[in-house]
Amino acid sequence: MTIPHTEVGPARVPRHWLRMVVIWAVLSAVAIPLIVLVLGPHLPPGRMTSEAGSQRDANTLMTALLAPIVVSVLVFFLYSIVAFRERGAAIVDGPPLRGHVPMQTAWVLFTSVIVVALAAWGSYTLIVSSHGAGGGQGPDPVAVPSHRSQDLVVQVIGQQWNWTYRFPAYQDVETDHLELPNHSPIEFHVTSLDVTHSFWAYQLGVKADAVPGVDNVAFVHTRDDGNFNIRCAELCGLWHGHMFQTGNVVTPVAFKSWISSEQKAEAPNLRYLPPFGRTYFPAPFRRAG
Amino acid sequence: MTTYAAERPLLPAWRGLIGFNMFTALALGAGGWFLGAWIGGQIAVGNDYLIATDQNDVGILMGYLFGLIGWLGGLGFFNYPVSRLLGRPATVREKESGGAARYFTLCTDHKVVGIQYFFGVGIFFFIGGLNAMLMRTELLRPVERAWPAGQYLSLMSLHGTMMIMMTSAFILGPFGNYFVPLMIGARRMAFPRIEALTFWLVPPAGLILLSAIAFGGIPTGWTGYAPLGTEGRSGMDAYIFAFMLIGLSLTLTGINLLTTILTMRAPGLTWTRLPIFVWGVLSTSILMALAAPVLIAALLMELMDRAANTSFYLTSSGGSPYLYENLFWFFGHPEVYILALPGFGIVLEILPVFARKPLWGYKLAVAGMLGVTFLSFMVWQHHLFVSGMNSGLRPFYMLTTELISIPTGFIFLNAMGTLWHGRIRFTVPMLFALAFFFNFLIGGLSGIFLSDVPSDVTTHGSYFVMAHFHYTIMGGLVFAFFAAVYYWLPKMTGVVLNERLGKIHFWLMFVFFNLTFFPLFAAGFLDMPRRVSTYAPSLQTLNDFVSASAFVLGSSMLIFIANLIYSLVFARIPAAENPWASRGLEWQVPTPVPLENFERIPIVNSGPYEYGVEGAPPTATLGPVAVPAAGS
Known part of the structure; x- marks a missing residue:
């Protein structure tokens, strides 16, 4: 019922703070340039569109900003458990420190400033500098490019388990492959015919849920030629992992010739398609697996 | 301290399985499942939207519901409310x-x-x-x-x-x-x-x-x-x-x-x-x-x-x-x-x-x-x-x-x-x-x-x-x-x-x-x-x-x-x-x-983390408390 005999040990004197700050400064000074210069250019999703570029910048900046924080906490923990480890069998109590109000206040203020700054910067990127950062904004987007009427509108239709694309500017042609012109503003209108999918064009930096009955808009501005992967990022049933395609960003001339060949090839099929709409309401069906 | 051990005649081991326990609950739960599934099947008769599918959701859900009721009943969760309803003394x-x-x-x-x-x-x-x-x-x-x-x-x-x-x-x-x-x-x-x-x-x-x-x-x-x-x-x-x-x-x-x-x-x-x-x-x-x-x-x-x-x-x-x-x-x-x-x-x-x-x-x-x-x-x-x-x-x-x-x-x-x-x-x-x-x-x-x-x-x-x-x-x-x-x-x-x-x-x-x-x-x-x-x-x-x-x-x-x-x-x-x-x-x-847990409700004297605090009283007084004299 009684607590074993304990005694208060003497406080130790080495300059722990100085040592920890030096270790932290050295490690951070090594880590930050490595992250920005070496890791940064490999962070996703690349620079194929302006929006993808803003995401890479966000990923790089946050990794670089969080590295010194991780290092500081880890250095403190590792230093403490090494320096203050007790190996003796007898249980000795430490000094009864209960808190330090200036330090607690400083910690609260410091973390608050970082967090509010991150949120402000994220909102600026989202609304002002990159028109929604490539994310789906729903039917009434708030972050819209200034000359929206010049956008190339591409409707993305998800269904179990494939993606198709309709181009209202080209007689509503529907294709099963996606090519986009370079240096052009693109406006994706993502919708679904059955369950919720998510249109993820990785290198384009686009992710927008395909929800039945909803027209989910996402903007990008293409900057670079190349291939991009298209996947489904929301579980949609049995072959979710197989909703994979490769698209291309090509020169505007190559895009024109591709779309006109698609129009020719798909012309006989066009009359079987429902008229172009922002959404499609299929009959409800159950037990599709 | 009160002891609740009642004197009982020595019974064979298998008798211990009879009564309100997990095994009765499993048996009643399984029985409840079949009863519920049957009731659900009767509900589905004549409902196109259920007949049209190959699996009757109502039957399965009713099976789970009745199975759950059987499980809880087998454990004895209804003894107390039932005793109270019948006016019998309840534990x-x-x-x-x-x-x-x-x-x-x-x-x-x-x-x-x-x-x-x-x-x-x-x-x-x-x-x-x-x-x-x-x-x-x-x-x-x-x-x-x-x-x-x-x-x-x-x-x-x-x-x-x-x-x-x-x-x-x-x-x-x-x-x-x-x-x-x-x-x-x-x-x-x-x-x-x-x-x-x-x-x-x-x-x-x-x-x-x-x-x-x-x-x-x-x-x-x-x-x-x-x-x-x-x-x-x-x-x-x-x-x-x-x-x-x-x-x-x-x-x-x-x-x-x-x-x-x-x-x-x-x-x-x-x-x-x-x-x-x-x-x-x-x-x-x-x-x-x-x-x-x-x-x-x-x-x-x-x-x-x-x-x-x-x-x-x-x-x-x-x-x-x-x-x-x-x-x-x-x-x-x-x-x-x-x-x-x-x-x-x-x-x-x-x-x-x-x-x-x-x-x-x-x-x-x-x-x-x-x-x-x-x-x-x-x-x-x-x-x-x-x-x-x-x-x-x-x-x-x-x-x-x-x-x-x-x-x-x-x-x-x-x-x-x-x-x-x-x-x-x-x-x-x-x-x-x-x-x-x-x-x-x-x-x-x-x-x-x-x-x-x-x-x-x-x-x-x-x-x-x-x-x-x-x-x-x-x-x-x-x-x-x-x-x-x-x-x-x-x-x-x-x-x-x-x-x-x-x-x-x-x-x-x-x-x-x-x-x-x-x-x-x-x-x-x-x-x-x-x-x-x-x-x-x-x-x-x-x-x-x-x-x-x-x-x-x-x-x-x-x-x-x-x-x-x-x-x-x-x-x-x-x-x-x-x-x-x-x-x-x-x-x-x-x-x-x-x-x-405690012989008597303890009286807490100090916080639980007073390590190294000189003169900290024990966390709680567990035994009988000396009643302080008046005026102290």
Whole structure:
């Protein structure tokens, strides 16, 4: 019922703070340039569109900003458990420190400033500098490019388990492959015919849920030629992992010739398609697996 | 102290199986299933929308409902209300005395319920872990090889749902029920019968969830998103019913613990003397009582959509999938903190004991927990950043989500201050508690990427998210759970756990946990979506490495089981009353803990973390109190 005999040990004197700050400064000074210069250019999703570029910048900046924080906490923990480890069998109590109000206040203020700054910067990127950062904004987007009427509108239709694309500017042609012109503003209108999918064009930096009955808009501005992967990022049933395609960003001339060949090839099929709409309401069906 | 042991004639062993216990409950539950399924079949006659499908959801749901009623009746949950209705004398306390049979029936002793939870939830936890091993076997190859795609999907959904269902009560179930009354100086919980009910809803929930295998599996993962869940085969009914039972159990647990902590603290146990673990339990209980009912409502509407031809979530007939997504995450995000907060409580409870110092910044820790509790109701739409919700709201949810890292940061500051100039001993519970901070640091900070919308567009729905929440739930909650197991099991069982096996368990689990989940951040960055059984061939080396680590991580659990069996069954070295020299009130009672916990209600004299404070009085006066003379 009684607590074993304990005694208060003497406080130790080495300059722990100085040592920890030096270790932290050295490690951070090594880590930050490595992250920005070496890791940064490999962070996703690349620079194929302006929006993808803003995401890479966000990923790089946050990794670089969080590295010194991780290092500081880890250095403190590792230093403490090494320096203050007790190996003796007898249980000795430490000094009864209960808190330090200036330090607690400083910690609260410091973390608050970082967090509010991150949120402000994220909102600026989202609304002002990159028109929604490539994310789906729903039917009434708030972050819209200034000359929206010049956008190339591409409707993305998800269904179990494939993606198709309709181009209202080209007689509503529907294709099963996606090519986009370079240096052009693109406006994706993502919708679904059955369950919720998510249109993820990785290198384009686009992710927008395909929800039945909803027209989910996402903007990008293409900057670079190349291939991009298209996947489904929301579980949609049995072959979710197989909703994979490769698209291309090509020169505007190559895009024109591709779309006109698609129009020719798909012309006989066009009359079987429902008229172009922002959404499609299929009959409800159950037990599709 | 009163003893309840009644004198009874010696009966043959098989007679012990007859009566209100788990075996009767299983038999009545199975009988109820057939009765309910038959009634459901009669209801379906003449209803086109049920006949048109090959599986009768009404029959299956009625089967589960009647099975549940049979199960609870078999355990004796209806004896008390029926006796009261008939005007017969009823016992408020059920089966509190007696031997091992107490553990297999309705028992209102909070200590028995704690042990029941420990083993009950533990069994389902290991089934969920086995599912993870089977999934990692499939992911050794980039195409389906070990399991067909549909089976992989079911395994994945069972793993996710089982783990979320069981880990929600992973700490509050065993340790909350067992130790909160001891720590606040009470003899029981506020509602002992409800306490027993919260546990006895867990086994049927687990069994019903597993029955999904027989009805076509679960295609939706643990989130059960609506249009997919509505069209899924009847395994979805098992998911819905089982998750509703867990929702009910969580709500009741929350209300019970909240009432207990608010009203039954011993004299002298002021709010600033309350053990920090109890603060963690209190915040978690608030979340449980307020968030879990929303889950029940959301699932009830999904159930109606499936079985009663309503269309709450069906766009084509006027409903909206967003309704489900919002309701689900309104529960789902507080749920994440239902998993995290008890872990905060455990590690901050353990750190002062093994650093031999007072908890540094006690009030900040309380503020941190209450801050997380408050903010967690305002962040749920960060799961829906790219869903097409009102895009003007995204900056708000980005801000609230990032704000929640401020109170979480308090917990780290408390830990750092407590370790500073401590006399730190590396016992097994301390190792797990320290590992918690390493894992939660990575888990928490990776969450900042997901809270920032531009960055979330890259990582949403990818393996990055999967790695993030495994770092917080497994690296956080499960490590805290094992810290609590090694810390408190000597008090709960009265025997010492083997320390060498414990350390092997810790190092294997810590190293291979990190080797398993850290590479998955990279998999997410390299565009591997979650919940797929096929992936880019270029990621095979990475996935093989992860699978190999996961298998070792899984085997570390076998070492824990071996330790448990060896220590509890074979070695049986009796534990000291207070092996860690802790000041916690729960350590001041004898081992095994007497039925009534305390001979008399203790009077608390000081806080539980007064290590190194000269002249600190003992935590509580347990024996008879000398009545002070008048005027003193």
